[in-house]
Amino acid sequence: MPTDIVIDMGSKKTVLYSNNRVLLMQPSVVTVDADTGEPLYFGDKAFLTVGRTPDTLTPVFPIAHGVIADYDIAESMLKTYMEKVFGNRVVKPRAIITLPSGLTEMQHHSVSDLAESAGGRNASTIESSLACALAVGIDFKKPQGAMIIDIGAGVTDVATISMGGISQCSNINIAGNDFDQSIVKYVKRKYKILIGTATAEKIKIAIGSATRHEFEIALTAKGRHISSGLPTTFEMTSLEIYDAIKDQLSEIFNGIKKVLQNTPPDIVGDIMNTGIYLTGGSAKLRGLDEYLQRALGTKVIVPEKPELTAVKGAALALKQPGLLKNNDFFYRSVQKLKIDLE
Template sequence: MAVGTDIGIDLGTASVLVYVRGKGVVLKEPSVVAFDRDTNKIKAIGEEARLMLGRTPGNIVAVRPLRQGVISDYTVTEKMLSYFINRTVGKSLFGRKPRISVCVPSGATEVEKKAVEDATYQAGAREVSIIEEPVAAAIGAGIDISKPCGNMIVDIGGGTADIAVISLGGVVVSSSIKVAGDDFDEAIVRFMRKKHNLLIGERTAEEIKINVGTVYKRPENLTMDVRGRNLVTGLPKTVTVTSEETEEALREPAYQIVDAVHNVLERTPPELAADISDRGIVLTGGGSLIQGLEELIEEKTGINTMTAEDPLTAVAIGTGKYIEFLAGEDKKKK
């Protein structure tokens, strides 16, 4: 029975994905928890709680217990993890606890890693491995990381963007910046406030980003009607937003990611840099789905850039397969 109890968890700022060995990604839920302030009881976790964001009465709060890829509320994170683990493996595994690998941003400190490890043990793990996000993303994107050649991964999640050059199963050069999908949303909220005097919530901002958002000039200019509150009159108002406007709104966070890629390339040893220029840059993570990012990075670095086949689940799959990768490495040593 122990075979099915290897679990990989992509503990992200925006969503939690759970990968079970032999079954693939079995759960993908937003990392949001709604709880009652008065009784301190949890009301909802995941998608149900996400729908409550910005719409709760005073005593119920919907929070994201992870901020920028690290735990900001320990007890809530632990409860959220327990809930997802129980939903995945159930309690009837003949008392056998699962082996769990969890990924953290490459810039996470020892204290932050320890917090994730402790929360996972508390949530019911038998054994915990902590893996760096870019390594997990590379494995999940189907790259053989055990070979001595350079691969560059840019993993853009909800709270952090991790850029790393990987060779021989480890990270050679990396950078983790706290600019990612959430910052795209915030940039849109700020832009709408400044340009249209319209106040919108983060869920609406995300819809704009997904439907018409771009960081590189699109061949066709898309439009979308957006509803929010007029800051002058205080009344509801509808405004039409174009993809050209989103390019202007998203320029700053997009260029911060490009600068970080540039910075990592500058610090990469020449042999590995040559490999990267041959093999290209691979994008993973939900944030990489924004229109035009491939083209922007390619234009600024001159290196062929592509997005992994399934960027959203790459990290979760890689985190789960990491246990198998470690088992393989152990066999080689023996």
């Protein structure tokens, strides 16, 4: 039984990770009783109810844009997941939680509290960008600049890093969920057909593209016609997905550009030499690395299983707690944050 645990509560999925293994991966969603607010179903079971709930049930996504939007529901969700993995074990696991960059100390503190009340011990926090940098092998003892772009479901977290600290960062509230919603809108506008976000996500994963490719892929999907209200099928191509999401891609690009513009030139120089790391589940969108590579004029590297890069790095940080104890201009570390209320 593991004694250490990495917790990643993302907008889409929650991961519990230890000893190079995913112990649990479940959607970050809870179905609650609409009258009493009592949580009824968690994770996979709750996800099945999304878009299908009767009026008496409400699906709640307690994490929005990478941060806790509903503390109580997030706590009961994490508690349920921790119990699934650890049962009622007496000795609690030491916990580290990944968070987007640039949050306040109060937010770090409240997430640590939540993890402890959900069954973790000595909870500390780490920014996903620093965790990802560790996972891809950036040496925190050297003044070597790096850039991490983590595109998840609810947030794109962009950070430049040197010597174990964050130089510049920005959270752009556009990511995979927004691509799904754009596909829903596109299909409604162009074909007058209604689809849910779950179908849109499936289409995106199957044929989605961040570039105009010479060869298009097409897929037939099911929806409901707006005027007749009847089920119908339609064909969609990868080029259409590109059209649906291209404005959002350029907003993400603009956000990345701003972070680079505010980063000291020496760090930017290092980044140009070594390349930019692209992580998060949306890094798997076909051609996204190519799109960013062209737009930024710098090599873009996607690690294997980019949706797990942050948890892998956080596990390394938990083993070497001294690593992030830095230093002049960096403002956050893996140490447990203390808040002086006076």
